[in-house]
Amino acid sequence: MPKSxxxxxxxxxxxxxxxxxxHAEGLRARKKLQNARSKVARILHSRSEEIIFTSGGxxxxxxxxxxxxxxxxxKGLPHIITTNIEHSSVLETFKMFQKRKLAQITIVxxxxxxxxxxxxxxxxxxxxxxxxxxxYANNEIGTIQPIKEIAKSIRYFKKARAKSLxxxxxxxxxxxxxxAVNYLDLNVEKLGVDLLTLSGNKIENAGRVGILYxxxxxxxxxxxxxxxxxxxxRPGTENLPAIVEFGEAxxxxxxxxxKETIRLTKLRDYFINKLLHSNILTNIGMxxxxxxxxxxxxxxxxxxxxxPSDLLVIELSARGITTSAKSACKAxxxxxxxxxxxxxxxxxxxxxxxxxSLRFSLGRDTTKxxxxxxxxxxxxxxxxxxxxxI
Amino acid sequence: MPKSxxxxxxxxxxxxxxxxxxHAEGLRARKKLQNARSKVARILHSRSEEIIFTSGGxxxxxxxxxxxxxxxxxKGLPHIITTNIEHSSVLETFKMFQKRKLAQITIVxxxxxxxxxxxxxxxxxxxxxxxxxxxYANNEIGTIQPIKEIAKSIRYFKKARAKSLxxxxxxxxxxxxxxAVNYLDLNVEKLGVDLLTLSGNKIENAGRVGILYxxxxxxxxxxxxxxxxxxxxRPGTENLPAIVEFGEAxxxxxxxxxKETIRLTKLRDYFINKLLHSNILTNIGMxxxxxxxxxxxxxxxxxxxxxPSDLLVIELSARGITTSAKSACKAxxxxxxxxxxxxxxxxxxxxxxxxxSLRFSLGRDTTKxxxxxxxxxxxxxxxxxxxxxI
Numbered sequence: 130m131p132k133s134x135x136x137x138x139x140x141x142x143x144x145x146x147x148x149x150x151x152h153a154e155g156l157r158a159r160k161k162l163q164n165a166r167s168k169v170a171r172i173l174h175s176r177s178e179e180i181i182f183t184s185g186g187x188x189x190x191x192x193x194x195x196x197x198x199x200x201x202x203x204k205g206l207p208h209i210i211t212t213n214i215e216h217s218s219v220l221e222t223f224k225m226f227q228k229r230k231l232a233q234i235t236i237v238x239x240x241x242x243x244x245x246x247x248x249x250x251x252x253x254x255x256x257x258x259x260x261x262x263x264x265y266a267n268n269e270i271g272t273i274q275p276i277k278e279i280a281k282s283i284r285y286f287k288k289a290r291a292k293s294l295x296x297x298x299x300x301x302x303x304x305x306x307x308x309a310v311n312y313l314d315l316n317v318e319k320l321g322v323d324l325l326t327l328s329g330n331k332i333e334n335a336g337r338v339g340i341l342y343x344x345x346x347x348x349x350x351x352x353x354x355x356x357x358x359x360x361x362x363r364p365g366t367e368n369l370p371a372i373v374e375f376g377e378a379x380x381x382x383x384x385x386x387x388k389e390t391i392r393l394t395k396l397r398d399y400f401i402n403k404l405l406h407s408n409i410l411t412n413i414g415m416x417x418x419x420x421x422x423x424x425x426x427x428x429x430x431x432x433x434x435x436x437p438s439d440l441l442v443i444e445l446s447a448r449g450i451t452t453s454a455k456s457a458c459k460a461x462x463x464x465x466x467x468x469x470x471x472x473x474x475x476x477x478x479x480x481x482x483x484x485x486s487l488r489f490s491l492g493r494d495t496t497k498x499x500x501x502x503x504x505x506x507x508x509x510x511x512x513x514x515x516x517x518x519i
Numbered sequence: 520m521p522k523s524x525x526x527x528x529x530x531x532x533x534x535x536x537x538x539x540x541x542h543a544e545g546l547r548a549r550k551k552l553q554n555a556r557s558k559v560a561r562i563l564h565s566r567s568e569e570i571i572f573t574s575g576g577x578x579x580x581x582x583x584x585x586x587x588x589x590x591x592x593x594k595g596l597p598h599i600i601t602t603n604i605e606h607s608s609v610l611e612t613f614k615m616f617q618k619r620k621l622a623q624i625t626i627v628x629x630x631x632x633x634x635x636x637x638x639x640x641x642x643x644x645x646x647x648x649x650x651x652x653x654x655y656a657n658n659e660i661g662t663i664q665p666i667k668e669i670a671k672s673i674r675y676f677k678k679a680r681a682k683s684l685x686x687x688x689x690x691x692x693x694x695x696x697x698x699a700v701n702y703l704d705l706n707v708e709k710l711g712v713d714l715l716t717l718s719g720n721k722i723e724n725a726g727r728v729g730i731l732y733x734x735x736x737x738x739x740x741x742x743x744x745x746x747x748x749x750x751x752x753r754p755g756t757e758n759l760p761a762i763v764e765f766g767e768a769x770x771x772x773x774x775x776x777x778k779e780t781i782r783l784t785k786l787r788d789y790f791i792n793k794l795l796h797s798n799i800l801t802n803i804g805m806x807x808x809x810x811x812x813x814x815x816x817x818x819x820x821x822x823x824x825x826x827p828s829d830l831l832v833i834e835l836s837a838r839g840i841t842t843s844a845k846s847a848c849k850a851x852x853x854x855x856x857x858x859x860x861x862x863x864x865x866x867x868x869x870x871x872x873x874x875x876s877l878r879f880s881l882g883r884d885t886t887k888x889x890x891x892x893x894x895x896x897x898x899x900x901x902x903x904x905x906x907x908x909i
Contacts, residue, residue, distance in 0.1 A: 153836045184574030187745040187755030194744075199619070218754060222744030229589070330756050337758040352742060354584075354612030355577040364608060365577030366720050368727040446543045 148367050158369055165376030172383050173325065173342050174316045181359045182372050183339040186307040186328030187218040190262075192341050192352055192363065193303045193324040194222045197260045198232050199350035201299075207259040208233040212245045214468045216268050216305055223262075233257070243272035243419035243472055251282040258300040265309035265325075269468040269488060270419030271428025273313065276304055280321025301347055307331055311382050312390045312426050323347050327379075329371065333493070335378035336371025393426035393491050400429050400489070400500045409508045413515065418472060418486055427491040432469065433511070436518045438485030444510045450503055453488045538757050548759055555766030562773055563715065563732050564706045571749045572762050573729040576697040576718030577608040580652075582731050582742055582753065583693045583714040584612045587650045588622050589740035591689075597649040598623040602635045603861045606658050606695055610857070613652075623647070633662035633809035633862055641672040648690040655699035655710075659845065659858040659878060660809030661818025663703065666694055670711030691737055697721055701772050702780045702816050713737050717769075719761065723883070725768035726761025783816035783881050786890060790819050790879070793894045799901050803909065808862060808876055817881040822859065823901070826908045828875030834900045840893055843878045 148158040163177070170177045183189045194209065201207045211223055213236050226232040235253045239245045250261060261283060266273045283302050290297065303324035306315065310327055317325055325342040329335035343349055343362070355364025401421060404410055410433070418430040433441065438454040445452050469486045489503070538548040553567070560567045573579045584599065591597045601613055603626050616622035625643045629635045640651060651673060656663045673692050680687065693714035696705065700717055707715055715732040719725035733739055733752070745754025791811060794800055800823070808820040823831065828844040835842050845856040859876045879893070 154841055184578070184758075185755045187743055188574070191743045191745070216745075218743065218745035220744070221746075221754070225741075225744040337756075337761065351615075353577055353581040353608065354610070354615040355581070355606075355608035356611075364611070365575045366727075368574075371727065451544055 148369055161373055162367055162369060165372045168376035168380055169327075169340060172315055172379055174318050175342055176345060178360060179343055179345055181341040181343055181362050182367060182375075183341055183359075183363055184368070185330065185337060185339040186216070186305070186326055187339075188352075189326040189328070189339040189341040190216065190218040190303075190305055191222050192349070193326060193343075194219065194226070194260065194262060195352050196349035196362070197301055197303075197324075197347070198226060199352075200348040201259050203257065203259070203299075205257060206230070206233050208235065208255050208257045209260045209262070210235045210237060210250060210253050210258060210300070211262045212236065212264075212274075213238045213471045214243060214267055214270075214272075215262065215264055216307070217467075219262055219264070219305060220467070239272075239471055241472060242423070243267060243270050243468070244423060245274055245279075247275050247278040247282050250279050251286060254283070254286050254300060260299075260301050260303060262303040262305070264305040264307075265313060265320075266306075266425050266428075267419065267468060268308050269466060269486065270430045270472075271308070271425035272419040273309070273423050273425065274304075276320050276322065284321065298346060298348075308425060310379070312386060312393075315383075317342055317344070329375045329378070332375070332378045332382055334374065334381070336368065336374035338368055338371045338375050340375075389493065390426050393495070396491055396495055396497065396500060397424075397426050397429060399497065400491070400504070403500065403504045404429070404431060404507075407504060407508055409511050409515075413511060413519065418469060427495075429489040429491070430486055432486050436511070436514055438487050440514070441487055441507075441510065444514070445503075445506060448506045448510075450506060453490070454485050538759055551763055552757055552759060555762045558766035558770055559717075559730060562705055562769055564708050565732055566735060568750060569733055569735055571731045571733060571752050572757060572765075573731055573749075573753055574758070575720060575727060575729040576606070576695070576716055577729075578742075579716035579718070579729040579731040580606065580608040580693075580695055581612050582739070583716060583733075584609065584616070584650060584652060585742050586739035586752070587691055587693075587714075587737070588616060589742075590738040591649050593647065593649070593689075595647060596620070596623050598625065598645050598647045599650045599652070600625045600627060600640060600643050600648060600690070601652045602626065602640075602654075602664075603628045604633060604657055604660075604662075604858045605652065605654055606697070609652055609654070609695060629662075629861055631862060632813070633657060633660050633858070634813060635664055635669075637665050637668040637672050640669050641676065644673070644676050644690060650689075650691050650693060652693040652695070654695040654697075655703060655715075656696075656815050656818075657809065657858060658698050659856060659876065660820045660862075661698070661815035662809040663699070663813050663815065664694075666710050666712065674711065688736060688738075698815060700769070702776060702783075705773075707732055707734070719765045719768070722765070722768045722772055724764065724771070726758065726764035728758055728761045728765050730765075779883065780816050783885070786881055786885055786887065787814075787816055787819060789887065790881070790890045790894070793890065794819070794821060794897075797894060797898055799898045799905075803901060803905065808859060817885075819879040819881070820876055822876050826901070826904055828877050830904070831877055831897075831900065834904075835893075835896060838896045838900075840896060843880070844875050845878075 148155060148162045166177045166180050169180045183192060198207050209223060209232050211219055223234045227234045237245060237249050237253055245263060263274050263279055265276055280302055283300055301323040304322045305326045307326055307328045308331060310331055323344040327340040329338045349362055351362050351364060353364045358364055358367055401417060414434050416432040418432055442452050442454045466486055538545060538552045556567045556570045559570045573582060588597050599613060599622050601609055613624045617624045627635060627639050627643055635653060653664050653669055655666055670692055673690055691713040694712045695716045697716055697718040698721060700721055713734040717730040719728045739752055741752050743754045748754055748757055791807060804824050806822040808822055832842050832844045856876055
C-alpha cells in the first residue's frame with residue numbers, strides 16, 4: 130500500500146507536522162526543526178541547544194526577564210536593571226514584576242542622544258541584581274547601545290565580587306536585538322551577552338516566530354506550564370513552517386548585511402542632511418531624535434513641534450509614503466512616546482507635551498529619488514498645515 | 520507618484536503588515552484582523568471583543584489559568600480545580616502555581632471510563648476557588664466531558680453562596696476545546712463557560728494561532744508585559760496572516776462538522792468493533808482506553824499489553840500508517856502517559872507500568888478500506904512480535 134494511504138489523517142497532519150511524534154512524519158519534521166536551529170546557532174556563534182524558538186519578540190523578552198527572575202534561588206527579592214527607552218515588552222514586564230512584588234527594579238535614564246552611559250548601568254548593580262536588560266538598538270529612534278561595554282562592566286563587577294564574596298553567575302546580561310538583526314553583528318561571544326532576543330517580524334520573508342538565545346550555563350524557568358518542547362523552556366507544538374522560514378530568512382539577511390548597511394547609512398545621512406537644511410523644517414524647528422551617527426542605517430526619527438504627528442502620518446500616507454508615529458507596538462495608546470519623552474526631560478525640550486515623533490524606516494527598495502520625493506512631500510504638507518497649527 | 524513607490528520599506532512591511540500602525544497599510548491590516556475576530560465570535564456565539572488571539576493552545580490555556588489567578592484580588596491564596604487527564608499545558612500550569620505557592624490546587628480523578636463526575640467537581644469547590652478548568656475532549660483518549668453539567672454545578676454553587684455571603688463572579692469555568700473544535704458544539708452560551716481555548720493546530724488549513732474566548736465580565740491579567748494588542752491581554756504584534764487563515768478555516772470546519780461527525784462516528788465504531796473481534800488482539804488482551812461511545816468521532820486509543828507502543832508506531836509507520844504513542848505534546852518524555860495511568864489506577868489494571876497506548880486519529884480521508892488495511896497490518900505485526908515479547 131502506498132504511503133499516501135495512511136489512516137492517520139488528523140486534520141493538521143499533512144501541512145503542519147508535529148515534530149514531537151515518533152512516526153516517520155514526526156522524524157522528518159524534527160530534522161527540519163534541528164536544521165533551522167543549527168542555522169540560527171551558526172549565525173549567533175552559539176550552540177544549537179542554546180536557541181529557543183518562541184512566538185515572537187515580546188515573548189522572547191518576557192521569557193528572558195521572567196525566566197531569570199523565576200529561576201533565581203537566592204535570598205529576598207531579585208533586582209533587575211533596564212533603561213527608560215526599552216521596548217514595552219521589556220519595560221512593562223519590569224513594571225509588572227514591581228507591581229506584583231516579584232522583583233525590585235532600576236530604570237537607568239539614557240543620555241540626551243538616546244544612548245545609555247555604561248557607567249550608570251554599572252553603578253546601579255547591587256548584590257541581588259540578577260539581570261541587566263538593554264536593547265541593542267532602539268525601535269523608535271534607532272540609537273545603538275554600547276552592548277560590549279556594558280557586558281565588560283558586568284564582567285568586571287562579577288570579578289571584583291568573586292574576590293571578596295561567593296562567586297556567582299549573576300547579574301546576567303540580556304539584549305533585545307530585534308531591531309539590530311539586519312545591520313549589526315550578532316556574535317553573542319563578541320557581544321558578551323547571556324540572553325539575546327530576535328523576532329521574525331523584522332526579517333524579510335521570515336516566519337512569525339521569535340528567538341531567545343540562552344547561554345548554556347544560564348538557569349531559566351519556563352513562563353508556560355506544558356510539554357517539554359524547546360528544551361523544556363517553551364511548551365507548545367513548534368510552529369515548524371514559520372521556524373523553517375525564519376532560519377532561511379536569517380541566513381539571507383546576514384549575506385546582504387554588510388552591503389545594505391553601507392548603502393543605507395549613506396542614504397540615511399543624505400536624508401537627515403536634506404531635512405536639516407530644508408527651509409520650512411528649519412523654520413518650524415524640527416528636531417532629529419537620537420544620535421545623528423550612532424543609529425541604525427534604516428532609521429530617521431524627527432519631531433515637528435505643534436503639528437500632530439498622526440496627521441502627518443495620514444497626509445504622507447495619502448502621498449504613498451508610509452511612516453509611523455511613535456512606537457507602532459503600543460496600539461491604541463495616545464500618550465506621548467516614552468522614548469521621545471526620555472530624550473525630552475534630558476535637555477532638548479520639545480515645544481509641547483502633545484508633540485509626537487515621526488519615524489521613517491528605510492529598506493531594500495529605498496533610493497535617493499524616493500528620499501527627494503519624501504522631503505518634497507513633507508515640505509508641501511507642512512506649508513499647507515502651518516497656518517492652522519503654528 | 521504611484522503607491523508602490525513608498526519610502527517606507529521596512530523589511531517586513533509588504534508581506535507582514537502591522538495592524539497597529541495608523542498609516543493606510545495599518546488600517547487595512549486592522550480591518551482584516553477585526554474581520555477574522557468577528558468570524559470566530561459568530562461561531563462561538565460571543566462578542567468580537569471576547570476573542571483573544573494567542574500563539575496557540577498552550578498559551579491560551581496558560582493565559583486562562585495564570586490570567587485568572589493573577590487578576591484575583593481576594594484574600595489569601597486562590598484555589599483552582601482541574602482533572603487528572605488534562606493536557607500538560609493545564610496540568611503543568613497548575614503544578615507550577617502550586618510549586619511557586621501562587622495557588623492551592625485540587626486535581627479531581629476521572630472515572631475508569633475517562634470521564635469526570637460533575638458531582639466530584641462540585642464537592643471540591645471551596646470559598647476561595649477562582650477557577651475550574653476541564654477539557655471539552657481529551658487529547659489522548661478522546662473522551663468527552665460533561666461541560667454543561669459542570670457549568671450547571673458551578674452556577675448552583677454561586678447561587679447558593681449568593682444567598683448567605685457576598686455575591687461573587689468566582690469560580691470561573693474554563694474549558695480547553697482544542698480537540699473538540701471539529702466535532703462538538705462551540706456555543707459558549709449553551710456550554711455555560713467563561714473561558715474557552717481553541718488552537719489552529721487541530722483545524723484543517725488553519726494558521727498556527729490560538730484563541731482564548733473570555734466572557735466580557737471576566738477579569739484577566741496578561742501573562743506578558745508589553746504593548747496593548749488584543750485588548751491589552753496579549754502583547755506582541757498580531758500574527759495577521761495566520762489569524763486570517765484561522766478565521767477562514769474555522770468557518771469551513773463548522774460547515775462540514777455535522778456530516779463529518781456522523782460519517783466518522785460510524786467509521787470509529789466499525790474500527791473499534793473490528794479491533795475487539797480480532798483473534799490476535801483478543802488473545803493478547805487489548806484494552807480500549809476511554810468510554811467506547813462518549814468519545815470524539817475521530818479517536819481510537821488502545822493499549823496492547825507487554826509490547827512497547829513505540830515499536831508498534833514504527834512498525835505501523837513502515838506500512839504507511841501514522842499513529843501516535845501517548846500524548847505527542849510531551850516530547851522526550853519516556854514515562855507512561857498520565858492519562859492512561861489515570862484510567863489504570865481506577866480499576867482496569869494494565870499488565871505492566873511500561874504499557875503505553877496507541878492512538879489512531881481518523882480524518883477526512885479515512886475510509887472503511889483504510890481501516891480494514893490497518894486492522895490487518897496490526898494483526899500481522901502482532902503475530903510477528905508476540906514471540907519476542909509475550
